[in-house]
Amino acid sequence: MEPRLKKIRASVKEVDEKMLKLMPTKEAATEQTKAYFRQHADLLQKREREILSQIDEQCRIDGKALQTKKEAIEFEMAGLTSAQTFCQQAVEHGSDVHILEVENQVQTRVETLLAKQLDLESDWSEFQFVENTAVTDFEKEVQDLGGVKTKIDVSKCKLAQNPAVEGVESVAKLTTMNPEGRPCVTNSKAVTANMKDQSGTDVPTQIQMKSRGEWEISYVPKFAGDHRLEVKVNSQQVPGSPFAVEVKGKPALTIGRKGRGLGELDKPLGVAVDKDGNIAVVEQGNKRVQIFDVVTGQYLTSFLVEGENPFDVDVDSNGRFLVTSWGANFGIRRYNKEGKVLNTFKPYCLVNPCGLTVLKDGRMVVVHRPHQPSCLLLQPDGSLIREIGKGQLQQPVFVSVDESRDVMFVTDYSAHKVFAFDLDGNPKFNFGKEGQSDGEFKKPLGVAFDATGNIIVVNEGDGRVQVFGPDGTFIRKLGTVQGGSAGGVALTSDGKFVVVACCKGHCIELYRYM
Structure with missing residues (x-):
């Protein structure tokens, strides 16, 4: 019994040592996570400030241009208004002799004002913010911003397939396991999937972690027939991979x-x-x-x-x-x-x-x-x-x-x-x-x-x-x-x-x- 007790005591000691490391490991991982996401948050805030600054600058430039255009139009309007008022008063209150005296001068002035080319368009298109990356797309990218890495035993990972139908989204469920055979989390980049149809053409796949150690691999096959789904964890094939997937045809x-x-x-x-x-x-x-x-x-x-x-x-x-x-x-x-x-x-x-x-x-x-x-x-x-x-x-x-x-x-x-x-x-x-x-x-x-x-x-x-x-x-x-x-x-x-x-x-x- 002594060798057995010695082994058990050593195991208890090992567990105690790991328990002592548990909180420091948590604190270190927590600090690394916070620092990592603070950097991303700082980058986002910096980019926000840059775009807001661009909006302010564009607004200033456009405002100045519009003000200049307004002043030019108002100057021409003042000239026309003055000439119109003078002509109206001359006709209404001036004598015939007075009208004959100012006719040539007024006519020349009016013709000059009317002949002058004037751009009345504002030449301004309203600026707006453009989403170069949609929020939904960014949300998907955020899922890959870091993760929790644990020790995975790929040989114990399991894949369960649901029936696949042509033109319909189908799902395969992967469970990542630790050496003790229990589901465990891992970095999202560690899981990869590749599907090909009968002709060897790639079928796009999406991978999403649903819960602790549970992953969904989704795809929409275009054609019926036998497909091949290759699943890897940490670049190692999951047992049974590549998996044969029979896609059933669906009448149109x-x-x-x-x-x-x-x-x-x-x-x-x-x-x-x-x-x-x-x-x-x-x-x-x-x-x-x-x-x-x-x-x-x-x-x-x-x-x-x-x-x-x-x-x-x-x-x-x-x-x-x-x-x-x-x-x-x-x-x-x-x-x-x-x-x-x-x-x-x-x-x-x-x-x-x-x-x-x-x-x-x-x-x-x-x-x-x-x-x-x-x-x-x-x-x-x-x-x-x-x-x-x-x-x-x-x-x-x-x-x-x-x-x-x-x-x-x-x-x-x-x-x-x-x-x-x-x-x-x-x-x-x-x-x-x-x-x-x-x-x-x-x-x-x-x-x-x-x-x-x-x-x-x-x-x-x-x-x-x-x-x-x-x-x-x-x-x-x-x-x-x-x-x-x-x-x-x-x-x-x-x-x-x-x-x-x-x-x-x-x-x-x-x-x-x-």
């Missing part, structure tokens, strides 16, 4: 709800943007196409379509709608803007058409599913040009064509991939695999591309909306749709929003893209 606009009424939706699948820039969606449940205003989401018009299972819709260069349907009475049908059937395409080679895209010259690329699924490149009259992807695709669904590169992209539901072919039918590349991580697919459906060639793909399996580079390299995630099941996808005419059909959510969601 949601259109529709489940139902059969106008403006309501039942299993929306294919989406397209019409010639007016509005959104066209084909509903498998209600067997119709509805048009919605792209800005407000308001219902505009609709028309019924033929076929057992309407699937996809696109718009040709003349503003006419083409709709595919599979099952009984399958085919490709062209409708005018009023919803009247103009043509029905059902060539011998076509079986159960699904995804469809119309080229600028009127040719069509359609996914169909015979025993060996493939894509058909058709003439505007529906006659076959060539078959693409036969024997390489397992269960193709949607298709989109980047005419600037003459490359078509096909989603494969079973293979969990996107396949790229040129319009001659030659395979170019493919990307993706089954999974729920970034760049992976779970039953991909809709596919579209932007003006730079980036590819947008949505999943039916988990509702994720992902963006890939022209070569299939993952860029970022836009969000996860309502109901967790996405169908078709399109880009608005201005390229600012991605339009997604939410199959199980029975709505359309728009995600900010640019």
Whole structure:
């Protein structure tokens, strides 16, 4: 027991020594703090005196200039008043002879006075005080004017994350710990945070101490997807840093709800943007196409379509709608803007058409599913040009064509991939695999591309909306749709929003893209 008692006595002695140092340490820190802030207060007071002196000097200079101007104007006014009075008295009381005698003299005097150029403007703009640094900004700077430094054990510091949503302020909470594992204060400059989005772009962060050892790290992510948050204390990484932060996408606009009424939706699948820039969606449940205003989401018009299972819709260069349907009475049908059937395409080679895209010259690329699924490149009259992807695709669904590169992209539901072919039918590349991580697919459906060639793909399996580079390299995630099941996808005419059909959510969601 003696070694143990010896150790305890030594510990008690150490505590006593520290207690003896406690008050002197407090007094020294207090004096240093007061001296430090007195210096800042002196600087502020000095700056106040300087500005007040500048105001006084400016007031003196402007007052002198205004007084000089006033005297000059009053001198001219006195001359004019005197001449006016003389002329008035001569006319009212003088004889005709007297008026003739003084006429030439008075006329010369008056003409001289009237011809003289006189600046009647005061040439003075009111001076005012200007806040070069706003009080709110200075308040933030004041938070960094010194602090209390204690011994921090970075290995024991902890970070708690709250859910992060695109475009919404999010907060992570840091607790700084001492070697005994208790929360403790530290200098504000000791804590740093750096966040980057999926593209490596910095996301501004703000750090604020809320209470003893408790800090808030706030940020507003612009885009959905995986971010990285690096947190350091005294230039050392907090355990777990850099932290993975999943930012969930937030739709900029949601259109529709489940139902059969106008403006309501039942299993929306294919989406397209019409010639007016509005959104066209084909509903498998209600067997119709509805048009919605792209800005407000308001219902505009609709028309019924033929076929057992309407699937996809696109718009040709003349503003006419083409709709595919599979099952009984399958085919490709062209409708005018009023919803009247103009043509029905059902060539011998076509079986159960699904995804469809119309080229600028009127040719069509359609996914169909015979025993060996493939894509058909058709003439505007529906006659076959060539078959693409036969024997390489397992269960193709949607298709989109980047005419600037003459490359078509096909989603494969079973293979969990996107396949790229040129319009001659030659395979170019493919990307993706089954999974729920970034760049992976779970039953991909809709596919579209932007003006730079980036590819947008949505999943039916988990509702994720992902963006890939022209070569299939993952860029970022836009969000996860309502109901967790996405169908078709399109880009608005201005390229600012991605339009997604939410199959199980029975709505359309728009995600900010640019």
